[in-house]
Structures are given as structure tokens and as C-alpha cells.
Amino acid sequence: MRGLFLLLLCLLMLPVVPHAATERMEKDELVVGMPIMPVHFNPAAFSGTFTASVGAQLFAGLTRLDRDGNAIPYLARSWDVTQDGLSVLFHLRPGAVFHDGTPITAADVAFSLLQCRELHPFRPMLAPMRDVETPDSLTVRVRLHHPYPALPKVLTPSLVPIMPRHVYGQGAPLPRHPANVAVVGSGPFKLERVEQGKAIRLVRNDRFFLPNRPRLQRLTFRIFDDPFEIIYAAEQGDVDIYAGTMARSFRELLAQEGRRQWKEQPAAYLYSYLMLQYNLKKTPFSFPEVRKALALAFDRKKFSRICRENIYPMYGPFPLNNPYAISQPQPFDPAQANALLDAAGYPRKADGTRFTIHLYCAPGWNPMNKEMISFIQHEFSTLLGIIVINHRIESFHEFCDIIASGNFDMTLDSLFFWQDPAIGFHRLYASENKDRNLIFTNNSGYADKELDSLFAMAMQHDSKMRKKIYGDIQRKIAHDNPGLWIAYHDLTIILSPRVAHADSLVQGLLSPLDEVAVERIDATERTDAVH
């Protein structure tokens, strides 16, 4: 059934209002619709799409990704790797300054790298880093425990922002530092003001280190309470870009009725996927049989059929569109799943149920969440006799607190794999990243020494050898089932017709928007769709 798909197409018949609202926008202002107000804007201290989206505009990184997913110079104009691979020398762009006019030095870079190695939610990605040296004010030498070819890919602004030491080096620790909100970065935009719950307004950084960039004068992240509100605003021309799970459907909606079509653009190298994460420290998920049973009783193909055509079944920890993924299909076998639960000491009670699981999900910025949860509840209830209680959570902050404190049984989330497994994968399963009281880390509490050593090995080899090692890792994790990998899906952003030069957004809004521009819409292209 393609009910949801048809349903979304019905949105085509929504009233289309004239685009006079566009005139409300300032010239060269781009409005991004966001359904959640980020906790703050520093990707070094908090992981999250919206934090990273804003952070990538406020902060600069040493590198950024090109269209092929390769690291290219950004704040670093170049870098050299020694022959033994144990040292990487970054050469900074001369004349680069922070938003407050302070020059960016090697010390700031070293400070940022070391802070990230210690405090970043994805800190396993910087584990190979042994030390950072600053031979001069524009040179940074990163010394490594072992060769780490993926390091330049890690140092993008959405992951490792370069923070001013004179700001972040004093006051509160990084996770609670006020500059995480009142950001002083070196990105293409600087913070103008934050309208709590309404908008994050950015203006052009006139002293940006790349010439003639950014093209935009203003960049506004408008906060909505719901994706439908974003679409409603987009209908009125009040939003230019939207990135989210249903972006493709929304584009199909918006690009009709004779208007200039909204553009769809893939957000590459993020490998978004849906996953049920378990809390292995609590029963019943401390029992491997229970985890295995749930994996056996979830019909991923059916889920993909029901959801959308661009959602694909996922049977292991790697999305199958990732180059390191191996195929390891999981059979759908409810009978065996029930037998496993019986063996694990969870027989069906007189009312046919076995036990109850408490599910916590981020509040509904994803319109599909309710449907997915209902499906999970229905399937586990009818097939296994497991009652899944979905707890209502009012805000994203509350959700973060619950997950970070470990007071959950299971959580459903859409995760990024990022451009390298060392970034988006190690963080979820490396034992050094558990018990951090921080969301989007190893919140399941999974730990395995053999796996840790495999992680270390995987980071130091070329792609061929890495593929073999990651194959072993996938098999091991899939066997242990620390979570239930449901499906992976294409991640796209949709852009209004007036957005230009968006092809630099290789990772969607997680890429710097310095090259993007907006064009004035010709009045003749507007259509009044009132009937």
C-alpha cells in the first residue's frame, strides 16, 4: 500500500496562496524552515541535525566536502601527510578572523581539536589523535597514534568547528558554555539574534576568509512547531529550504499547479537510517535472546512497502547504500522469535502478553514518527505479545535528558551514518563513548573489547582493508543486536525555485551555505491558485 504516498499527493490539492509574502523577505535573505529549536549551535558540544545545520554556518572547519565526498580545503588552505601517516600538517588560510575580528591562529585550531577529542559526542572519531602541535600561528601539526586516512573528512564545520580559544577557553566547560548560543565563530554567517522558539537570524560575515562569500546577506532559520507549518509557510513563500524525512513528498506537493518547481537535492554522504535503540543495561534488552527475537519478528520489507518507495529494509548496522556495507539479510520468523522469548524466560501470560517496553521518541518533528510507532506497537503486540508504550515527550530537551540519563527501554530515531564509519558508526558502539550522559552517543551501553580493537584497526587502513574489517564488525554487531535497524532512506532537501547555486550543499544544510544565492521571482511565474 502506498497510502502515505497517496496521502501526501493529496496535499497537492491544498489551497495555494499567492506569493506576495515573498516580498516580506529582505533582498538576498534565505529562510530555512526548521521544526525544532536547537539546544544550541555548537556541533562540537552537541550532535543533532539542527544544531549542525546552524553550526555549519556560524563555524568554519579545516575542511569541507566536495561533490564526490572528498575533503577539500576550507579554513585550511592545504595539508600534508607524512609518509608514515602519523602526522598531518595543516596550513591555515592567512587573514582569517573570527566574527569578533580576532585572527584565527593555530592555537585556536589546536584548542578546538583537543576539546573535540575530549568532549565531542562523536569523540571516537578523534581517538587516533595523539597530540596537536602549533609550529607557527598558521600551521597545525596533528600527531596520530596510527595512520588515519579519514581524518580530513572528520574536520568539517558540522563536526569539528574551529572555536576561538579566547572565548571558549574560559568560563564554563564547553558543553555548557554560553558561547554555544552566542556563537563567535568564523563561518560565512554570524549570529544576529536568536528569537527563542521563532527564529535564528544570521547575517553575512563580511570578513569571511573566502573572497566574495557568502553570497547571501541574511540567513534565517525560522522555527516552526510542526513540519506542516513549514509547508504552510512554504506555500506562502515564507520558507526557501526544508530538509527532513518527508522533504521529497513536500517537494512534489509544492512543485505543482504551474508554478516553478521546487528543487530536490540529495543530501549525500549522510546515510540516514531509522533505528530502534535498546537500553542494554535494563531488562529485557539485557537478554540477547530478546533482542534477537525482536529482530526476527520485525518485517522490514513490509515496513518499507508500507512507508515509501525510497525507504529500504536494513538488516545490519550499516545502511546498504554505504560503500562499507555487507549484505546480511535477517529472516522474518515470528515463530522462532516467540520460541526465543519463551526460552529467555518471557512466556506469554494469560492475557497473551509477555512484557512491556517503554518507548521514548523525539517529539513530532517527523510526521512519520506516529505512524512508525503505531506500526511497531501493532507488530510487536500481535506477533510477540509485547506491549510497547509510547511515552509522550513535550520537548526535544526533555527527550535528550531522558535518553542521556539512560531512563528508557527503547528509542526510535533517525540517525546519520555520516561520510565515514569512524564518525557516525563508532560513536554508537565504541565502549569509550558510553555512559557519557549525552545523547547521540553510545546510549545503549553496548561494549565489546574485541569490537573496540577492530574499530582501531579499521581506522588505520585503506578502503579495501577497511571494508573487510568493517564486514567483521557488522557481522559481530548484527549478531549481538544492540538495536533494531529498520530501514535506510534517501535524505533530500527541497529548495524553492529562487534558491540558486545550491549544488555546493553536498550534505544539505550541514554544508556551509556560503555559495548559495537567492533570485527574485518573476511576477509572471506566480500563479494564483484560488479557485
Next chain:
Amino acid sequence: MPSTRRPPSLRRMILLPLTFFMLLFLLLTLLLMLSFRSTNALLEENILRRTPFTHRTMTLVQQSEQLRGLLFRYMQADSLFVQASLLEQIHHLLRTGDEELKALTAFALYTDEVHFLRRRLEKMRHIVDRISEVTTRKYELAFLRTYQVKGFRVLAEDLRELSQQSPALHEWEHQSRDMLLSLLLLCQNTDISYGLQLKRLIRQQSEEETRLMQALAGRNDIPEAVRARLHTLHQSLQQAVFGRNGVFSLFEQQDNLEQKYALLVIEVDALLESVSRSCNRLMDHADRTLAAAYREFDARLGQHAAGILLALLVVLCVSCLLYGYFIRRVITPITRIHGSLRRRQEDGEAEIPCDAGALEVREMAEALSLLIRTLERRERDLSESHASLERQVDQRTAELRHMSQRLLCAQEEERRRLAAELHDDVGATLGVMKLGIERALFTLSRKESRDDAETALKEVIALVKGMARQMRRIQNDLCPARLDAGLSESLEWFCGDFRLANPGIRLRTHIHVREDVIPAPLRIVLFRIVQEALANIARHSGADHAHIVIDAPSDGLRIRISDNGTGLPDGPPLVPSPGGESGGRGIGNMRERVALSGGTFRITGLSGRGTRLEAHWPLSVLRELTTAAPSGGGTTDRMV
């Protein structure tokens, strides 16, 4: 032999009834097979065909109920994904139901009802598709209402923002907000009458809002941008009310959809009820058919039961008779034989019955009886033989005791004879010699004639010589001095003396045996036999011829002595008899010597025709004597 009828053999006794029993059994089997064939036909018709039909019908009933439940859950579900999941299950169930119906069609039973069901199921599929469409549309409408409601918040925010730019807009903003409130109410699932009232109210509000907007649009004191924005928001409001998917349209669509849905629910209920009734009718048909089949089966089984029971009874009777017959002819005779054997074991007196039972039993009894008789006879013979042997042993023991006494007597007699001879001959001679010597000494002492003394001494010398002869004779009597030189020489010497002493008897000797063939212990026996026999001949026979032959035939050593004397008195030949004296003392001595040396002694003679004695030693005795005593005859002689 009496002409009695030969009894039947055990094999025939078993084979004949067994054959009869098998025939009966075959007959019974045939009867049962016919019966089973008849009942099997019934079973095949009713069980093998109708039972699967019933089973499938039951499955269909279950599926029908399952479908009802799934449809109910489907219509109640508030999640599109859950509905999709349930819809997959419903379609799967419909496919399964269709397959079941196809299978039922193949049975060619109750075809009308099955076809009716298939049509119902097909209709159900269509209705499910329509329900799916309606529920999807309902969900879409709900989705759109949600979208509208959430959009109203943005619109309200825009209204507020615009209103803040000019106080002249406040009334219009209030009117628009009232209108949004009414729209929000209409977006809820409200009843139709209240909804229609709301629609009327919204129309009024919309007209008022339009009037206000038009009034504001003509005012020059309001900036153009604000007026443009006012127009935009007015358009948005109008679109939200009257647009193709505006609230009014959604309300009407929702109302139509609810009506459609209600009709579909009724249709589904009716159809499911119809399917259920049809399935139940099928079940009733199948039940009735099975019940009829059961009754028919019961009746047919009743018909066959009497025949089967009779046959079983016959088989039982025949079995009993055969068993009784077998007991009488086999078991009982064997038991009787066993009883007889036990009685014989207890008191030794019981006849083994051989006149009853099967041939083999009789023959076995006869053989057993014969065996017992033979054993008893052998036992008697053995007892007698044993008694005879005991008697012989007693006899031999007596003979040996007697012989020992005789030996002691002979020894004492020999001593007495020797003492007498010493006293009579040697003593007297020594006395005379003493007197002669004293007389000679006296003579010499008186100086009388020397001649007298010499005469007296010469007499003494003569006496000494005579005594010496006597001493030699005694010595020869005790032990022939020449025997050490050889038996032949000793016999020649003795026979020479016999001839000298008995010139009237012509004695011939023939020794045809080598000296070394004769064991040393036998030499003195042979010598004593010759000595004793010749003494008897000289003393008692009155014969003038005697003949001695010693030879060695193939079976041993033999001595024969014969004469032509008066012979023995008439009577049976003098065979060795224990303690017998028929042969006189000399003969007894000879017999004893021969017997003690292991030989046989025999003496024959008729009155007037001489006497003939013969002693014989077999080779075994010769070998035994040769190995036992190879040394000199003195010791041997003493032994014998």
C-alpha cells in the same frame, strides 16, 4: 499283534485341525474383508471426501470470523501504517479463502453453495478495496484537516504581525480571528447539524471580513506593502474556507465519506453475515451428510456384526474342541507317563501306560518302558555279578588263609622232621660216636690193647662218615645243593639218585627248554614238583615207568610227569580246589607251589591206567617272575 486301529500321528493330529482352523480363519477373513470393503466404500465416500470438505469448510468459517475481526480492527485503526499492515493481512486472508473455495469446488459437493460463497468472497474483495479507498481518503482528509489546523496557527501569527503594523487593521484582525476559530471548530469531527450552522456562521464572518478588507484596501493611510499583505492574508482566508480543499470542501467531503463509510460498514456487515451463514449452511450440509453416513455405516456394521460374531463363535468353538482334543490325545497321555515315572521314582512300582494318545506318544511310552526294563535287568545282572565276585574274593581269601596255614604247618613239620632226623640220626650217631670215642680213650688210658682203641676209633670214623651222608641228605632235602649249578644238572643228579634208589622204575627225562628261559623262582618249584612227584611214584604208584617232560610251548612254560602206575581212584580229575586233600599231601604241596607261583596245576589219572600231572605258567607270569626276582634261587625257594 492284535488288529487295533493305528492311532493318528502327532503331526496329523496337529495339521488336520490347524488346516481346518486356517480354513475357518480364511473364511472369517474373507467375511471381514467383504464387510470392511463395504464399510470402506462408505468411509471413502463420506470420510475421505466429505471430511476434508468439512475441514476446509471449518477453515473457511474460521477465516470468515478472522476476516470480520481484521476488518473491524482495520476500520478502528487510527494509524495508516497499521491499516496498511492489516490490509495486507486481509488481502492474504482473502487469497487464502479463495484458495479454500477453489479446493472446495474441486470436491464437487454442494456446488451451489460453494459458488455462492465464491461470489460473496469476490464481492468482499471489492468491498475491501472500497473500504481501503474510503479509509485512506478519510485519513487523507484528517491529514488535510490537521494541515489546515496547523496552518491556521501560522496564519493567525501572520494576522497578528500584520495587525501590529497598523491599528486600522485591528477590527479586520478580530473578525479574521473569529473566522479562524469557527474554521477550527468546523475542522473537528462534529455532527452534521452543528457543522451546517457553523458553515452559515463562517459565511457571514467571511462576508464581514471581505467587507472590512475592501474598506481597508482603499485607504491610502495604510502602506501599500501592508495592504498587499492584507490582500494576501485575505486570499489565504478565503482559500482556507472556499478553496478546493478548503474547510468547507473538507467538511463536505468528510460528510460524504462518512455516509459512504457507514454504507460500506452496513454492506460489510451484511456480506460477512451472508458469508458466515453460507459457511454455516455448508457446515450443516456437511454435518448432516456425515451424520447420515454415520447412520448408514452403523446400520451396515450392524448387519455385518451378526455374521462376524457367528464366525467368531465358530472359530472359538473349533478352537476349544481342538484344544480339548489335543489335551486328551497329547497332553493327558504325557501327563500320565509323567505320573507313572514319578510313582516309579517314589515306590518303584508303576506301569508306564503305552496304550493312549498319539502314535508318537505311545511309541515314546513304549520306548521308555523298554528302556526302564532293560535298565532294571542290567541292574540285576550287575548285582549278581557283584555277588559272584564277592564270593570269589572270599574263596580266594580263604585259600590264601589256608595256604598260609599250610605253609606254617609245613614249616613246623619240616622243623619237626629236621629235629627228629637230627635227634634220631645225628644225635644217635653222635651218642654212639661219643661212646666209641670214650671207649677208645678208656682203652688207651688202661693201656690195654691199642687195637681195641683203634677199632673203636675206626667205628667212630665210620659213624662220622655215615653222619656226613645223613647231613648231606638233609641238606639236599632242604635245598638241593646242585640247583645253583642249574636245573637240568640238579634234576639229572636227583634222577640219578632216584634211579639208584629205585632200580625197579625206569625213569625218562626230557627237558626241551633253555635254562635262561626259566625264571629263577620257578626252578625250585619245578625241582620240588619233580621231587614230590617221583617220591609219590616211588611210594604209591607201583609203576615201573615214569616220564618227565619240561617244555616251553608258545603260551608259556609247562611240566608234565606221568607214570604207568595204579593211578588215582575213579572220579573227576583232581582239579585245584581250595583246601582239597584229594591228591594227598604231596599233591597238595605241588598244587600250592604252582598256585603261589602263578601257574595252574592239573592232575589226572584213572584207576589202573597211571597218573598224569601237568603244571603250566603263562607268559605273563614268566615275565612278571623274571622282572620280580632275577637273583638266586635260595631266596626264591624260601619264598615259595
